[in-house]
Amino acid sequence: MKNKKINRRIFFQRLGVGVGSTYLLQNCMSNMNHGTSDPVPVAxxxxxxxxxxIPETLSxxxxFIAQSVQDxxxxxxxxxxxxxxxxxxxxTIRMQKGSTFNAKLTNxxxxxxxxxxxxxxxxxDMDGHPDQMxxxxxxxxxxxxxxxxAGTNWYHPHVHGTTAKQVTQGLSGLFIVETPEEKALNLPSGTFEIPLVIQDKRFNTDGTIKYSPTMMEVMSGYLGDNILVNGTASPYLNVSTRFYxxxxxxxxxxxxxxxxxxNGAEFYIIGSDGGILEKPETVKETLLGSGERLDILIDFSNIAINTEVFLESKTFSGMGTAQGTQAFKILKFIVNKQESNTxxxxxxxxxxxxxxxSNKKRSFSLTMTMNMSGGMHRINNKVFSSQRIDETVNLGSTETWEFDNSxxxxxxxxxxxxxxxQVLSRIGGRNTLFPHEKGWxxxxxxxxxxxxxxxxxxxxxxxFVFHCHNLEHEDDGMMLNFEVK
Ligand SMILES: [Cu+2]
Structure with a gap:
């Protein structure tokens, strides 16, 4: 707390004297980053x-009534x-390819x-563009x-400026698309197929959700000090000795x-955001950014009864100084039932x-500026404007887009x-593609x-829009329009 106050003061002091100076701006950002540590206490x-x-599943x-609820x-x-x-x-919405979704949202x-x-x-006109309120x-x-x-999609509000707040307060859910092709794989289903919506939140003392990012947290992201799964804090799940x-x-x-x-065990990635992979990818860990999905299989079949295994987040580096500094547990699996795994x-x-x-390439620079008027996070040095079409794309064309965070x-x-x-390449930084990036x-x-x-x-x-799914960055204006015609 104290550190944050000191650094915020440094931030504003430097801002006052240093506008326009690259050296001072870099120095200022570095100071802010040092003051923004990961606040999650290890449970x-x-x-x-x-x-x-487990959220109810509807076919x-x-x-849909966006409303105040008790929970x-x-x-x-x-x-x-x-x-x-x-x-x-x-x-959780679960629908077949070819079927028609028809639902009324009442606000x-x-x-x-x-x-x-x-x-x-x-x-x-059905996508939920920020124009469509x-x-x-x-x-x-x-x-x-x-x-x-077939894939694991999701839904949430897209209100420019308050997307992060509305999502944090509870408005989101999964939207699963199924196909006969996927059904034929006979993957674990029913009670052996479990949705896990992972979210970090901060709470007021009365138990309501707090969302009030500071200027620094708009930059580093608003990190919650409680990790919830499906809206459950410190959750556990009883599992049998089989694949899930x-x-x-x-x-x-x-x-x-x-x-x-x-337990350091391997698990198997079978799908990513919008589809199933060509083959299972065996990993021991995988990074998942905001908005990304992962479809995995875990094999509990060789684990002794009454063993506890945690899904956890391990430390990582290279994602800015505020992220990855702590390891913490997310969900406890209690292996409590013997079952023969088939x-x-x-x-x-x-x-x-x-x-x-691909017949056209576009490149988008992702930048941060200290210009407070109109947003700090930018794409091609632009802040979102509903009035402006930033890119025009031909209907039916295949294009390559590059996001440049160099x-x-x-x-x-x-x-x-x-x-x-599909992700084609990653140059610089981690310099490789990861197993969960091999699909849609x-x-x-x-x-x-x-x-x-x-x-x-x-x-x-x-x-349509494209944007950063760090919702603090998005609400800050890191979003552009493109029109397909
Ligand atoms: Cu961002």
């Missing part, structure tokens, strides 16, 4: 005593958060909101047909997790089409609406010093 094993909540939801997160206190139905977070909040269907390739006491009908591969499938969403505004198992890890999953024939010192998970892309993606983590190239085909007409 002890004994505190993981709350049974993991044909017709009603219990901390210490058994029932308090008010935001939600779409009952309690914090919305339902019972005192402010405007909307829903962005993150990862779904749907018409622009549902005002207080009004409603809007979202109707679209699912025409994409976990569909993981990093639904945090800014926090990056380095997911691993506490599942065999498949050698191959779903082929990934080759997106070749001069930056903050990580940016970059998200493009209206498409699923809509959000890619661009670390400091990196240039990341993605390729995609534009098949939906209209006005």
């Amino acid at each position: 002890s094993d004994a505190t993981f005593k709350n049974i993991l909540k 044909n939801p017709t009603t 219990t997160i901390m210490d058994g206190k029932t308090v008010k958060y935001l939600g779409y139905r009952n309690g914090l977070l919305g339902p 019972q909040l005192a402010e405007h909101t909307n829903i962005h269907w993150h990862g779904l390739v749907i018409p622009a 549902v005002m207080a006491n009004e409603s809007f009908n979202y109707r679209f047909t699912l025409n994409q591969q 499938r976990f569909r993981i969403l990093n639904g945090s505004t800014a926090r990056i997790y380095n997911l691993a198992l506490s 599942f065999k890890l498949p050698a191959s999953l779903i082929p990934l089409p080759n997106l070749s024939g 001069t930056g010192d903050e990580p940016h998970p970059m998200h493009i609406h209206g498409v699923q892309f 993606k809509d959000t890619v983590l661009v670390a400091p010093k990196e240039k990341v190239q993605v390729i995609m085909k534009f098949e939906q007409k209209g006005k």
Whole structure:
């Protein structure tokens, strides 16, 4: 606390004297970063005593009501958060490719909101662009047909300036698309397929959620000191000695997790943001940035009964000085039931089409400036304006976009609406592609010093946005419009 105050003072003092000087600006940013340490206290094993909540699953939801809800997160206190139905977070939507989603969002909040269907390739007027607001006491009908591969998508508000606050307060949920091709893989399902929405939050003493980032936290990200899974603090899940499938969403505004198992065991990545991989990828840890998803299998079959294993986040480096400094536990698995495992890890999953024939390249510089008027985080030195179309794309074209963070010192998970892309290359920084980046993606983590190239085909007409999914950066204006026509 004390450090933060001192550094904030240094920040404003330097800002006053140093505008325009690269040296002073760098110095200033470095000071701020040093003062912004990761605030998560490491929880002890004994505190993981709350049974993991599983959001209700709906195959044909017709009603979403953005509203104040009662739920219990901390210490058994029932308090008010935001939600779409009952309690914090919305339902998990599970629908088949080819089926039509048709649901009414009614806004019972005192402010405007909307829903962005993150990862779904749907018409622009249904996408939840920040232009498309549902005002207080009004409603809007979202109707679209699912025409994409099986994958773990999600939904959340996209209100420019208050996206982070509304998501933090409880408005988000998973949207799973299924196909016969995926069904045929016979992956663990039913009670053996568990959604995990991981979020970090801060709380007021009355148990309500606090969201009040300082200027420094707009830069480094607003990191919560409690890690929740599906809106459950210190959660545990009883498991049997067999394979499980976990569909993981990093639904945090800014926090990056380095997911691993506490017993050091390998796990198997079978899918990424918007699709299933070509084959399972065996890893011991993997980074997951805000907005990214991970579809994994964990094999508990060789673990002795009554053993506890944690899903945890290990330390990491290279993602700015505020992130990755602490290891902490996320979810406790208690292996408590013997079961003969019949599942065999498949050698191959779903082929990934080759997106070749890219006919245009665009490059986007990701930068931070001390210019307070209009936002500090920028793409091609621009701050979001609803009035301006920044890029025009031909319908049906395949393009390569490069996100250039080579001069930056903050990580940016970059998200493009209206498409699923494939990651082509990463130059500088970590200088490689990672196992979970081998499939369909809509959000890619661009670390400091990196240039990341993605390729995609534009098949939906209209006005979309692309932006940083660090929601503090996004609300600060790190977002541009593109129009497909
Ligand atoms: Cu960012």
